[in-house]
Amino acid sequence: MPESRSRLSPSAKRRAGESESEPVARRGRPVGDHDAKRAELLTAAIAVIAREGYSGASMRKVAQHAGCTTGAVTYYFANKEEMVGAVAQNLFDKVEALLEINRELIDIKSLIQQWHQWINFEEPDIWLALLQLLAHARHEPAFASLFRQRHTHFRQVSTSLLEDGQRRGKIRADIPADLLADQINAFSDGWLMMLPIEPERFSAERGQALLDALITLISPPKVTRRSPKAQVTTQ
Numbered sequence: 001m002p003e004s005r006s007r008l009s010p011s012a013k014r015r016a017g018e019s020e021s022e023p024v025a026r027r028g029r030p031v032g033d034h035d036a037k038r039a040e041l042l043t044a045a046i047a048v049i050a051r052e053g054y055s056g057a058s059m060r061k062v063a064q065h066a067g068c069t070t071g072a073v074t075y076y077f078a079n080k081e082e083m084v085g086a087v088a089q090n091l092f093d094k095v096e097a098l099l100e101i102n103r104e105l106i107d108i109k110s111l112i113q114q115w116h117q118w119i120n121f122e123e124p125d126i127w128l129a130l131l132q133l134l135a136h137a138r139h140e141p142a143f144a145s146l147f148r149q150r151h152t153h154f155r156q157v158s159t160s161l162l163e164d165g166q167r168r169g170k171i172r173a174d175i176p177a178d179l180l181a182d183q184i185n186a187f188s189d190g191w192l193m194m195l196p197i198e199p200e201r202f203s204a205e206r207g208q209a210l211l212d213a214l215i216t217l218i219s220p221p222k223v224t225r226r227s228p229k230a231q232v233t234t235q
Helices: 010-020 034-056 059-066 070-076 080-103 108-122 124-137 141-167 177-194 204-218 228-234
Strands: none
Touching (some): 034 070, 034 080, 059 070, 059 080, 080 108, 080 124, 108 141, 108 204, 124 141, 177 204
């Protein structure tokens, strides 16, 4: 008798073919560490926003940059607005983590130098993306509210750090800490805004000079002591 052969339906044939070949990308729940994958997608989104700007960034481009399907991106973020909001939160988290590292040391100079190293050499995409999102926030009330909330907390932490420095004699105490915090933030924001446009103004040598000048401005004023002879003469 001739050998009988079972007939497979087209869908069964496709499934059989898939089992013999490489796995195909599928929509739905990604496999693996949820937090790690989300962090990977946020990093990709930051890079895309830095390169393309807010309007040019899309979930498809983020997926391409991360090497995954658009469906994988939409599993973590329902839409572009949710993704961009998560990016903004992530950027502020990184900045606040840098503050917390230096909170115990009360070393403002070290903090500012780390910040300079970070934005110039280590993770420039972060600051380029932040500039794009700041421009977008001007036209989106809900997004602007997020920025105000996180920036307010950032200023509060900065002020607290400066107040500790004042109590320890490391920061000038003749100017309120909240004003000093705003001055430092203005310095940082100006640097961030102009660095992509005029990088030559922020070379390593000049950048260090700017940082040294800022440290001098927020350090306690030097008290000039007169010699005993000068005191007698004035009397």
